[in-house]
Amino acid sequence: MNVHEYQAKDLLKAFQVPVPRGVLARTPEEARQAALQLGTWPVVIKAQVHAGGRGKAGGIRLASSEAEVANLAPKMIGMTLVTPQTGAQGKKVRMLYIEEGLPIAKEYYLSLVLDRSRNRIVAMASTEGGMEIEEVARKTPEKIVKVAIDPAIGALPSHGRRAGQALGLNGEALSRFVGLLSALYRAYVGLDASLLEINPLVRTKDDRWYALDAKVNLDDNALFRHKNYLDLRDAAEEDPMEVEAAKHDLSYIHLDGNIGCMVNGAGLAMSTMDIIKLHGGEPANFLDVGGGAGVEKVAAAFKILVADRNVKAILVNIFGGILRCDTLAQGIVTAAREVWGKGEKIEMPLPLVVRLEGTNVDQGRKTLADSGLPIIVAADLGDGAKKAVAAAKGVR
Amino acid sequence: MAVLIDRRSKVLIQGITGSNGAFHARQCLEYGTKIVAGVTPGKGGESFDPQNGKPKPVPIFDTVEEAKRKTGANVSAIFVPAAFAMDAMVEAIDAEMDVVVCITEGIPAYDMVRVKRYLDGKKTRLIGPNCPGLITPGECKVGIMPGYIHKKGGVGIVSRSGTLTYEAVWQLTQRGIGQSTCIGIGGDPIIGTGFVDALDLFNNDRQTKAVVMIGEIGGTQEEEAAEFIRRHVKKPVVAFIAGQTAPPGRRMGHAGAIISQGTGTAASKMEALKRAKVEVVKSPASIGEAMAKKLRRGRARG
Secondary structure: OEOOHHHHHHHHHOOOOOOOOEEEEOOHHHHHHHHHHHOOOOEEEEEOOOOOOOOOOOOEEEEOOHHHHHHHHHHHOOOEEOOOOOOOOOEEOOOEEEEEOOOEEEEEEEEEEEEOOOOEEEEEEEOOOOOOHHHHHHHOHHHEEEEEEOOOOOOOHHHHHHHHHHOOOOHHHHHHHHHHHHHHHHHHHHHOEEEEEEEEEEEEOOOOEEEOOOEEEEOHHHHHHOHHHHHHOOHHHOOHHHHHHHHOOOEEEEOOOOEEEEEOOHHHHHHHHHHHHHOOOOEOEEEEOOOOOOHHHHHHHHHHHHHOOOOOEEEEEEEEOOOOHHHHHHHHHHHHHHHHOOOOOOOOOOOEEEEEEEOOHHHHHHHHHHOOOOOEEOOOHHHHHHHHHHHHOOOO | OOOOOOOOOOEEEEOOOOHHHHHHHHHHHHHOOOEEEEEOOOOOOOEEOOOOOOOOOEEEEOOHHHHHHHHOOOEEEEOOOHHHHHHHHHHHHHOOOOEEEEOOOOOOHHHHHHHHHHHOOOOOEEEOOOOOEEEEOOOEEEEOOOHHHOOEEEEEEEEOOOHHHHHHHHHHHHOOOOEEEEEEOOOOOOOOOOHHHHHHHHHOOOOOOEEEEEEEOOOOHHHHHHHHHHHHOOOOEEEEEEOOOOOOOOOOOOOOOOOEOOEOOHHHHHHHHHHOOOEEOOOHHHHHHHHHHHHHHHHHHO
16 A cells, blocks of 8 residues: 555654654645745645656755745646656646755665565665665665664664664764664554655754655555554545455456456466467456455456446456356356346447356356356367457457 | 375364355365364364264364364464464464464565564474465365366476466366375465475475476565576476566555566566576466476476
8 A cells, every 4th residue: 555755754753753844735825834834944845646756757846935835836736747657647736745945965765675585674775865776776786785684683773883884874873873774664563564765865964864755655464453544545546446446345456458357366367467468469457356256246346347448358267266156157147237238138338258167167157158148258268368359359 | 295285184274163264174174184173262162063964073172282282183274364364373383283374365464574484493384375275186175276176196386376276277187187286375475385495395295297386476486496496406397477467566466466676577587487497388378288298298208
């Protein structure tokens, strides 16, 4: 789960990670008030969208007076921000975060991330603040400092001293960095984060540290013990179809292609996308209906696929295990009748290719055959992909 | 021989009275698995009725330790909700079960970080979480896979996926190729047993003549497996990597299936495996055929 910068900073502040003072604004007037409330100049006006790379796209502006804020804020609220992370369509700015400007001495990079193969939480730091860490890793990997923290012992001052020294720090700056890293580790664990990234982390001229930007990804699996996180979700930042799918507890990701896919199991769903592409087609989505899906959930999934205007054909690929083929078939028939009418003979506006295998496959096939729906039956995975690609191209 | 479980395995189910646990306990019993105990805290002394009258009811205990002491169980399958899974795993590890299979999906990553660290130096082998479990066809099923698609034989399967594994198994069985043991290692970022450990088991197993490995995007496990295969594995390996068309930065259903900061792409994994002389198939529909060819070639060479 992603959150906005202002939310990320609120979360970190609770763990004593130092962040600049800031106020959220939803209108130009609120922005002006916010700047006055901060009481120091300059202030930084920051567009709040779920994407990085805002600075270069004009989403972060400096203002040195009330007049400048009054001039900039109306232009920024409502603007569509296009960054390398938003995709070509960009993201609409609905909120601004007004923050105090700081006397920056130098920018750094600091993040905490899980090293999956070593089972350690790794602090990554670099003197190349403001640059994307992937780029630093590619061009100057020697400038990245990594300190692995054993979850059995947690972050200790020695971890911070090691990382800080490698960044060339000493004196007050080093000792404060040690405190910062410990605070950040406590936040990582306490928040059930999957990524904490401070880029840039800044050292001010009086050797204090501030998280100038903050990216926090929260572990979706841990939401059950952080009920307040649901309030942090901003549905406007997410794809509307993905929001709809999430309501039905469906694992769905919207893509650009024209073949809608319904599959059970994440691995099979990914490989169904792969095989569609291998046969020259483009998947419109990733969709795992899950193991425990009932008729209603399958029907909800089917409706989401049909609602995607790009979709020219649908491929249902089910290997029944816990999800039984007869349940699946019943769900499809129910949804098709709800969407396309209840008559004896249903005209389907979209070709529907179905491949069923596994538990109760015979009953499932019979349900589909008896339904009167003009379903294209596929013998196996390869056959299903071929038929779906052909159907999407209008070849029957 | 097979690996991890066989007809002698005595299985206990943690969470046997929950709807998932009860359903799959019945399915496993029907397959012939020796389920000797159930564990549900607060329900010790009761028994679990498989409903069809036979086999006989399974005794339920309050703790894994008691269940093991009284029944000799050596394998545990965990079906408890995600919020209780860490506790269930640690209880089974403390009871020194040989094998613990955690089916539960949706466990917080940090819980698994702690469990995995706790496993260091312990005798228990943990499979999963977020996995379909284990099956040694014809002998023992400790998992949620449909039993009938399997056939006893010589191909070991190790996979991060559930239904995609069934797909691969079905392709093999339809071609008359049986399986030694199928290991679903799970789709989470932190799992008890990875590809390298599973490959090591298959490499040392006399029944296993060849291995199918099914990976997916996210992490670097497949790259590490490629290195291990290059150094140690003499048996033929066929591999498929799911997510060749997955967009970066998105979690593809499995918590662990995400290309992040440029690492974990399917291309990188496929390349590494090819360098290790693994037969990497691009299409998930070609896994069975590729293995059939490998085995034919092997036999021709004698």
